[in-house]
Amino acid sequence: MTASTESSTTLSPDMLGLKAKLKATWESGDYGVFAKYLEPGALTFLTGLKLTPGERYLDLACGAGQLVIPAARAGVEATGLDLAANLIAQARHRAAQESLNARFDEGDAEALPYPDARFDVVSSLFGVMFAPRPERIAAELLRVTRPGGRIVLGNWTPQSFIGGMFRVTGKHAPPSPLMPSPMLWGDEATVxxxxxxxxxxxxxxxxxxxxxxxxxxxxxxxxxREFYGPTNRAFASLDTAAQAALRADLEAHWAEHNCSAQGTRLESELLIVRATRA
Structure with a gap:
């Protein structure tokens, strides 16, 4: 097998519509700008992968290359895939500026364009948890990881600050009924x-x-609201009064957990999943 055998023709019209909406969501705002404040935690996650030069590494929902770029700098054979065309363009530009041997592909993590057992290490940092069909994500993670290779996921837990933020947003702009809660990827039994x-x-x-x-x-x-696709699209779906209500509730959520008198500082619980491909 050279890649996932799934075709868009096998998807229902409702699922095709949801996927188009999700792509538009993640292409909204500018995740490359948004992710800059998340870099310290991302680099800690990358260190925990313990990649070695020459290993074949895939990062799913890679954004603008926050993990792939530093991995490539360290001599890893690094590949990133993301649904958002604009983020893949940013990542390719960053890699070209440094003349890095990094590959970036626009694509769907539920139907990966890679051969079976292609990678030594596959990761996703709060990425694939937002795909609509977790059973397909699990199947593709297993398919492209070689036997004995490693799968590492960083997923927000249901009780985390970010889990709470999505619940606040969902009260004002409910998600699609086709979309299972992404936070289930933060539940050990479910994983x-x-x-x-x-x-x-x-x-x-x-x-x-x-x-x-x-x-x-x-x-x-x-x-x-400006840079994070899901928040950007939630606000855009509401009228002026509803936007004000969403803003007030989100501000209250951030203020409640803020630990800084100057600026905003807090932590959100992340479940780190490590597994070896059987």
């Missing part, structure tokens, strides 16, 4: 069930992922 017998030596760890911004909670909400 074990999804990966099933395709993996061995599954371990879980919980870490506090840092968020730090030089502006107050109101400024953070505005930053998310």
């Amino acid at each position: 074990r069930e999804r990966l099933g017998t395709g993996v061995r030596d599954v371990t879980f760890g919980r870490v506090a992922y840092p968020f730090e911004y030089p502006f107050d909670p109101a400024g953070v909400v505005e930053f998310y």
Whole structure:
């Protein structure tokens, strides 16, 4: 098999519509700008992958290359895939500026364009958890990882700060009924069930992922509205009064958890999943 055999012709019209909406969502705002404040936690996650030069590494939902670019700098054979064409363009530009041997592909993590057992390490940092069909994500993770290779995921837990932020947003702009909660990827029993017998030596760890911004909670909400696709699209779907209500609730959520008198600083719980491909 040279790639996923799934075709768009096998998808229902409703699922095709949802996928188009998700692509538009992640192409909204500018995740490349948004992710700059997330870099410290992302680099900690990358260090935890313990990649070695020459390893074949795939990062799914790679954004503008926050993990792939530094991995390529370290001599890893690094590939990134993302649904958003604009982010892949940014990532390719960054790699070209540094003359890095990094590959970036626009594509769907539920139907990967890679051969079976292609990669030594496959990761996703709060990325594939937002795909609409977790069973397809699990199947593709297993398919493209070589036997004995490693799968590492960083997923927000249901009780995390970010889990709470999505619940706040969902009260004002409900998600599609076709979309299972992304936070289920942060539940250990659910992850074990999804990966099933395709993996061995599954371990879980919980870490506090840092968020730090030089502006107050109101400024953070505005930053998310401008640059973070899901928040950007949630606001755009509402009328003026409903936008004001969403803004007030999001500002209250950030203010409640803020630990800084100057700017905004807090942590959100992340479930780190590590598994070996059977």
